[in-house]
Amino acid sequence: MLRYSLNRLFWAIITIWAVITITFIVMHSIPGNPFAREGAMPKAVYDNLQAYYNLDKPKVVQYFLYLKGLLHFDFGPSLKSQSITVNDYIRTGFPISLHLGLQAMAIAIPFGLIFGVVASLFKNRWPDYVSMILAIIGISVPSFILATVLINYFAVEWKLFPVATWKSWAHTVLPSISLALSPMAFIARLMRSSMLEVMGQDYILTAKAKGLGKSMVIIKHAIRNAILPVVTVLGILIANVVTGSFIVESIFGIPGMGEMFVKGIFNRDYPVILGSTVFYSVILILLIFIVDIAYTWIDPRIKVSGESK
Amino acid sequence: MKKKSFYSFFAVFLAAMLMLAGCFGGKEETAKPADGDSGKKTEETKGPKVLKLNNTEEPGALHPGLAQGTHDSWILEGTFEGLTKKTPEGKIVEGMAEKWETSEDGLTWTFHLRDGIKWSNGDPVTAEDFEYAWKFVLNPKNASTYAYQLYYLKGGTEFNSFKLTKSKDSKKLAEQDKKLKELEDKVGVKAKDEKTLEVTLASSTPYFLDLTSFYTYYPISKKVQEATPKWYTEASTFVSNGPFKLTEWKHKESLKIEKNENYYDKDNIKLDAVTFAVIDQETTAYQMYQNGELDMVYPIPQDVLPTLKDNKEFHNGPDLSTYYFNLNNKVKPFNNAKVRKALAMAIDRKTIVENVAQGGQQPAYSIVPPGIPEGDNGDYQENGGDLFSENVDEAKKLLTEGLKEEGLSKMPKFSIVYNTNEAHKKIAEAIQEMWRKNLDINVTLENVEFQVKIDREHAGDYQISRAGWIGDYVDPMTFMDLWVSDGPYNDAKWSNKEYDQYIKVAKESMDTATRMDAMHKAEKILMDEMPVLPIYFYTKPYVLKENVTGFFTPINRYPQYIYADIEN
Numbered sequence: 025m026l027r028y029s030l031n032r033l034f035w036a037i038i039t040i041w042a043v044i045t046i047t048f049i050v051m052h053s054i055p056g057n058p059f060a061r062e063g064a065m066p067k068a069v070y071d072n073l074q075a076y077y078n079l080d081k082p083k084v085v086q087y088f089l090y091l092k093g094l095l096h097f098d099f100g101p102s103l104k105s106q107s108i109t110v111n112d113y114i115r116t117g118f119p120i121s122l123h124l125g126l127q128a129m130a131i132a133i134p135f136g137l138i139f140g141v142v143a144s145l146f147k148n149r150w151p152d153y154v155s156m157i158l159a160i161i162g163i164s165v166p167s168f169i170l171a172t173v174l175i176n177y178f179a180v181e182w183k184l185f186p187v188a189t190w191k192s193w194a195h196t197v198l199p200s201i202s203l204a205l206s207p208m209a210f211i212a213r214l215m216r217s218s219m220l221e222v223m224g225q226d227y228i229l230t231a232k233a234k235g236l237g238k239s240m241v242i243i244k245h246a247i248r249n250a251i252l253p254v255v256t257v258l259g260i261l262i263a264n265v266v267t268g269s270f271i272v273e274s275i276f277g278i279p280g281m282g283e284m285f286v287k288g289i290f291n292r293d294y295p296v297i298l299g300s301t302v303f304y305s306v307i308l309i310l311l312i313f314i315v316d317i318a319y320t321w322i323d324p325r326i327k328v329s330g331e332s333k
Numbered sequence: 334m335k336k337k338s339f340y341s342f343f344a345v346f347l348a349a350m351l352m353l354a355g356c357f358g359g360k361e362e363t364a365k366p367a368d369g370d371s372g373k374k375t376e377e378t379k380g381p382k383v384l385k386l387n388n389t390e391e392p393g394a395l396h397p398g399l400a401q402g403t404h405d406s407w408i409l410e411g412t413f414e415g416l417t418k419k420t421p422e423g424k425i426v427e428g429m430a431e432k433w434e435t436s437e438d439g440l441t442w443t444f445h446l447r448d449g450i451k452w453s454n455g456d457p458v459t460a461e462d463f464e465y466a467w468k469f470v471l472n473p474k475n476a477s478t479y480a481y482q483l484y485y486l487k488g489g490t491e492f493n494s495f496k497l498t499k500s501k502d503s504k505k506l507a508e509q510d511k512k513l514k515e516l517e518d519k520v521g522v523k524a525k526d527e528k529t530l531e532v533t534l535a536s537s538t539p540y541f542l543d544l545t546s547f548y549t550y551y552p553i554s555k556k557v558q559e560a561t562p563k564w565y566t567e568a569s570t571f572v573s574n575g576p577f578k579l580t581e582w583k584h585k586e587s588l589k590i591e592k593n594e595n596y597y598d599k600d601n602i603k604l605d606a607v608t609f610a611v612i613d614q615e616t617t618a619y620q621m622y623q624n625g626e627l628d629m630v631y632p633i634p635q636d637v638l639p640t641l642k643d644n645k646e647f648h649n650g651p652d653l654s655t656y657y658f659n660l661n662n663k664v665k666p667f668n669n670a671k672v673r674k675a676l677a678m679a680i681d682r683k684t685i686v687e688n689v690a691q692g693g694q695q696p697a698y699s700i701v702p703p704g705i706p707e708g709d710n711g712d713y714q715e716n717g718g719d720l721f722s723e724n725v726d727e728a729k730k731l732l733t734e735g736l737k738e739e740g741l742s743k744m745p746k747f748s749i750v751y752n753t754n755e756a757h758k759k760i761a762e763a764i765q766e767m768w769r770k771n772l773d774i775n776v777t778l779e780n781v782e783f784q785v786k787i788d789r790e791h792a793g794d795y796q797i798s799r800a801g802w803i804g805d806y807v808d809p810m811t812f813m814d815l816w817v818s819d820g821p822y823n824d825a826k827w828s829n830k831e832y833d834q835y836i837k838v839a840k841e842s843m844d845t846a847t848r849m850d851a852m853h854k855a856e857k858i859l860m861d862e863m864p865v866l867p868i869y870f871y872t873k874p875y876v877l878k879e880n881v882t883g884f885f886t887p888i889n890r891y892p893q894y895i896y897a898d899i900e901n
């Protein structure tokens with residue numbers, strides 16, 4: 025297990041380095057620059073800005089300066105905001121994105137599982153249709169449309185929740201639901217097909233034949249086995265939700281990290297783009313790693329390669 | 334029975350999940366709605382008068398010398414004050430300065446500061462603070478984006494253009510500092526004493542007084558800047574000299590400014606505080622306004638505008654900006670004035686503003702927008718009148734002639750480059766169709782990111798591009814000098830010696846009649862030659878709650894809240 029973990033760690037570091045390098049190259053290859061504006065600015069002003077942020081140095085030097093900064097956990101300044109560094113962005117933004125993401129997953133996972141199980145147990149009957157219609161809506165309706173609809177009814181029309189910003193519990197409800205629907209639908213569909221497959225297996229029939237109650241068979245044998253594929257994708261789903269909430273964050277005016285990433289790209293704010301990409305890739309790699317460990321724990325049949333030898 | 338119990342379990346589970354979601358969200362508060370959650374305003378108006386606005390973006394730097402856009406300036410305009418300020422009528426009046434004199438040639442300006450003016454920390458505001466602030470902006474080490482706003486000062490351009498060494502050699506650095514100091518000392522701003530500021534300009538600038546009300550010309554406290562260089566990044570260290578002071582700044586979330594008790598004109602300030610949300614989505618901000626979470630919203634989403642025309646809360650302020658298309662005058666056949674004019678004459682601007690843009694804009698038949706006084710002789714744009722007209726038959730004729738002159742039988746393929754924005758897209762589509770219908774020419778549309786558009790315009794890598802210009806100061810010159818032959822903003826790459834000469838005359842003269850006459854003549858040449866196609870003059874449509882009074886909209890600023898009041 026230790027050897028397996030170390031091996032995984034090594035490849036994680038290589039992956040992160042590759043992400044940094046590729047992002048750096050791509051970022052500097054796209055046209056436009058952070059100081060562009062309608063009407064050219066005088067050359068002296070432009071040169072002063074370039075010098076101030078070391079952008080006048082050769083790209084290779086900039087690359088190594090950036091790596092050097094990263095070794096000290098310094099993600100650099102924001103080229104568009106002197107009031108906040110990339111470290112500040114991550115420090116203040118990530119807990120909020122994480123909070124929003126986890127809250128969304130706290131809705132998505134149980135509801136997704138329930139809808140999936142219900143749909144499979146009532147196959148081709150109305151609970152199945154209702155669950156799957158909800159799932160199709162969840163997958164096909166983009167979160168920004170759902171967010172706008174939720175705001176319109178729950179905030180503006182019925183005044184049950186505030187429209188936007190991130191102040192109290194009430195402010196978190198609508199963005200969480202907006203963000204939860206898509207992963208919830210995905211989980212429901214996955215759980216349904218997985219359950220249907222498991223329910224047809226021999227060991228379920230055996231359990232039933234042994235006289236076990238229907239609910240016991242479903243809970244103890246079917247769900248436990250059917251949940252495996254869901255657990256497999258959970259890491260990616262959580263990572264997606266935590267790191268991919270930029271549209272929802274933007275609509276609800278939530279000061280998370282997602283918004284910073286998008287604006288960073290539009291503004292060509294190089295340190296912000298790099299900082300958020302590196303940070304997100306670390307999160308993603310970490311979550312995949314956790315899922316791998318969880319997977320071996322849930323299904324004892326899966327052995328890590330290092331141990332089986 | 335079994336099924337029933339299953340559904341009961343399901344219902345309980347649903348409820349539990351909702352509660353669980355709530356537990357995760359239980360940050361620092363209970364389920365009690367936060368300030369501004371409900372649309373009811375009656376409770377609030379009895380307490381302190383707090384105006385709720387939206388700043389659209391996190392301020393980049395709340396420092397007069399480092400600020401670079403509206404998201405900084407709207408807050409700076411409430412918290413700082415320059416030598417002069419603007420009245421709701423648009424007049425320039427005394428600000429920190431109580432009077433001033435100008436030399437005959439218009440090059441030397443002497444400003445006398447008011448008695449008893451103070452910073453929000455109680456320190457006196459001195460002439461030295463102004464001198465220090467302006468030199469801070471021009472110092473190349475500070476990399477101020479708006480440094481060129483101070484190039485009007487004698488020695489300003491030279492100081493800011495000094496090339497900094499990349500060497501780490503202390504000797505070289507010391508030498509550099511010496512040279513920098515020499516250049517700094519030559520800059521035309523000097524505190525003669527605590528209350529007298531003498532300004533020497535590089536050349537006479539008739540609109541200089543207008544510039545002194547602009548935020549790049551605000552003072553900063555020398556004492557504070559030297560003791561706490563990052564004073565402007567947090568509310569706790571923020572020191573300003575305007576009607577309000579910054580008291581809370583939750584980065585990327587919200588800001589709060591409160592009445593500054595040290596401000597000399599505090600009796601005329603009615604609000605106790607102004608809060609700013611940081612919401613960049615226009616639709617969300619508008620929904621917050623509908624819900625009572627905001628008292629005023631600008632800008633308004635494009636699709637809402639048509640529904641607001643008869644709404645009492647809707648206002649449409651003037652704006653100092655023009656929407657136009659750049660023509661690349663270096664590319665055939667756009668190097669031909671007849672072709673350019675034909676394109677201009679075949680656009681139905683009234684249809685565009687009424688059916689496409691729909692924001693109360695005004696069709697543009699000249700380049701300088703209305704709202705700029707021509708001394709005491711009325712409005713510059715009105716005096717100039719329409720400098721061309723739409724005429725499809727004439728356009729067809731001109732196009733044929735122009736193409737023939739360029740040795741072409743028909744219009745070659747070309748495209749309109751516009752930056753990602755639904756409104757720009759619709760306008761480009763409308764013009765595409767008008768040209769197809771009126772001139773039988775096919776043009777393609779090219780949507781690119783803003784940064785890419787700008788890059789391509791500067792590089793001359795385009796045929797036609799959508800553009801807009803917001804005037805920096807209230808004088809026709811803020812538009813007219815864009816197209817001088819060697820101008821850095823001349824993306825159309827157009828050149829006309831006669832035009833350059835008129836602009837030179839207008840820049841050098843201090844006589845209003847001479848200046849305005851020269852600019853009218855220059856604008857006539859511009860519209861005869863048509864290097865750019867004016868489409869419309871912008872307006873500032875905004876919504877404001879009926880119980881809020883005292884807002885005013887200077888032509889070149891966001892709507893101003895400084896003298897606003899909230900009525901019960």
